[in-house]
Amino acid sequence: MLxxxxxxxxxVVALAAFTVIYGEFWLVAQLYPTNPLAKSVAHLRQLSSIMQRAESSIPKFESLGKLINAVLVLTKCIVKLTSLPSQYISSDTPEMVTxxxxxxxxxxxxxRSIVACAFIIINLRDTSNEYVAGSQLLLFLNYDMLQFDHTC
Known part of the structure; x- marks a missing residue:
């Protein structure tokens, strides 16, 4: 379609679609301890068990947050690069072509990183070893993404 x-x-469309998944998860995670509606949503989404043991999952959430931050920074850089006015730099200069x-x-x-993050969030309710191994593999595959220079 795209x-x-x-x-x-x-x-930007892929990031917007991911934002719906991540936004719902993050909102429920933030409000779960104090809000009965968030507890009900977590229960319906089968997230209540992960919310109850959230402290043991903090390293996973930190890795996920770093990857999401890297995705946001890179997306901003790409959008800035593609929206440069032609009066400042021509699209056929060697630097711009490269x-x-x-x-x-x-x-x-x-x-691919967005899909990996969505996979991890959607499958949080699965606490089997298969999920843990899969999420660690996905984070490992995206480790290079975390290492790039965060400046545009």
């Missing part, structure tokens, strides 16, 4: 759109638009040549690869890996 094949006719530019790479930066594809990335930079834009890397955008499809960066978008691919960023969307």
């Amino acid at each position: 094949s006719n759109y530019p790479w930066d638009v594809k990335l 930079a834009t040549a890397h955008i499809p690869t960066a978008v691919y890996w960023t969307i």
